[in-house]
Amino acid sequence: MEPRRDPRGALVRPYAVTRGRTEPLQNIALEAVLSCTPTQSAEARFAGHDKYRIALVCEGRAQSLAEIAAYTRMPLGVTRVLVADLVAEGLLTLHTAAPATGFQERMNLLGRVLSGLREL
Amino acid sequence: MDFANYDPAGASRSREIISAKIVIAGGFGVGKTTLVGAISEITPLTTEALMTAAGVGIDDPSKVPGKETTTVAMDFGRITMAQDLILYLFGTPGQTRFWFMWDEIIRGAVGAAVLVDTRRISDAFAPLDYFENRNLPYVVALNRFDGAPVYDLEEVRESLSISPDVPLVMCDARQRESVKQVLVTVVEHAMLRLQAEHDRGYPASVG
Ligand SMILES: Nc1nc2c(ncn2[C@@H]2O[C@H](COP(=O)(O)OP(=O)(O)OP(=O)(O)O)[C@@H](O)[C@H]2O)c(=O)[nH]1
Numbered sequence: 442m443e444p445r446r447d448p449r450g451a452l453v454r455p456y457a458v459t460r461g462r463t464e465p466l467q468n469i470a471l472e473a474v475l476s477c478t479p480t481q482s483a484e485a486r487f488a489g490h491d492k493y494r495i496a497l498v499c500e501g502r503a504q505s506l507a508e509i510a511a512y513t514r515m516p517l518g519v520t521r522v523l524v525a526d527l528v529a530e531g532l533l534t535l536h537t538a539a540p541a542t543g544f545q546e547r548m549n550l551l552g553r554v555l556s557g558l559r560e561l
Numbered sequence: 562m563d564f565a566n567y568d569p570a571g572a573s574r575s576r577e578i579i580s581a582k583i584v585i586a587g588g589f590g591v592g593k594t595t596l597v598g599a600i601s602e603i604t605p606l607t608t609e610a611l612m613t614a615a616g617v618g619i620d621d622p623s624k625v626p627g628k629e630t631t632t633v634a635m636d637f638g639r640i641t642m643a644q645d646l647i648l649y650l651f652g653t654p655g656q657t658r659f660w661f662m663w664d665e666i667i668r669g670a671v672g673a674a675v676l677v678d679t680r681r682i683s684d685a686f687a688p689l690d691y692f693e694n695r696n697l698p699y700v701v702a703l704n705r706f707d708g709a710p711v712y713d714l715e716e717v718r719e720s721l722s723i724s725p726d727v728p729l730v731m732c733d734a735r736q737r738e739s740v741k742q743v744l745v746t747v748v749e750h751a752m753l754r755l756q757a758e759h760d761r762g763y764p765a766s767v768g
């Protein structure tokens with residue numbers, strides 16, 4: 442894709458926090474859940490202001506990528522880059538999104554979601 | 562630089578948490594945010610995706626008209642079902658020009674509910690076309706607005722050419738019980754589809 446060659450030219454402020462990087466280290470799903478411990482978030486303090494804010498959102502509780510973006514008021518793409526960095530740095534734990542393969546695994550998950558809904 | 566096994570805080574010992582996602586789709590103003598808000602444990606949140614010609618994050622720049630930056634907002638809710646299971650409900654952006662974003666939203670979803678406004682039934686053609694061409698289980702939910710004409714479900718099925726194996730239900734997006742029923746229908750349908758694919762020996766895939 443031609444325009445991706447040098448994204449910085451077209452990019453302005455939002456990506457300043459990622460130093461112009463627009464490609465995350467891994468493509469984290471919108472609903473993928475992240476969390477960190479107080480120890481991790483204390484370390485994240487030294488990772489930069491925006492990463493620290495993300496760690497604080499996730500400290501001791503599971504938050505999806507979408508929730509992190511909403512609470513920090515950062516655009517989704519920027520959030521995804523920073524979150525993927527934090528995961529690579531061991532400062533955030535990425536939990537699994539719904540299994541995409543395996544009949545039994547998928548059926549079990551659907552069954553749990555169904556009973557969860559019925560109990561609401 | 563390899564941080565893969567770098568584990569300063571015992572992160573890898575933490576319990577696994579699984580999330581699942583159901584998509585609430587439909588045209589402009591059909592009640593998607595209302596439906597999510599009726600059942601979500603949090604007030605629906607909004608996240609914004611920026612789009613430029615350079616392509617940021619989730620978009621495909623080849624599908625963005627012009628070179629200008631656009632912001633697409635999507636809203637979503639959350640239902641924590643257990644300590645290790647969270648269900649997210651994602652609404653699609655209503656404006657049809659943002660449909661390329663739907664691909665990102667539906668990826669990995671359990672299934673979708675396509676909301677139809679009974680006052681503007683024909684607005685549902687485009688969203689239904691979208692799902693007919695995807696491999697995601699979906700149901701159609703008629704959101705009855707006050708003063709809207711009352712249709713027989715089968716009448717609607719016929720006029721929208723909804724396939725007989727797609728569940729069609731009536732709902733009130735403002736009512737928690739009604740929304741719950743819509744979501745139950747989505748998951749039951751997804752289970753039936755998965756079972757049927759399994760029985761036929763087709764590889765099951767999502768999104
Ligand atoms: N009477 C009635 N009004 C509804 C119902 N559902 C939604 N509304 C109203 O319809 C309007 C639009 O609802 P939204 O939930 O914002 O619709 P939406 O699909 O999220 O809209 P966009 O995101 O702009 O596409 C709001 O004023 C709601 O209060 C319903 O079931 N009955």
Ligand SMILES: [Mg+2]
Nearest residue numbers: 593594636652
């Ligand atoms: Mg809305």
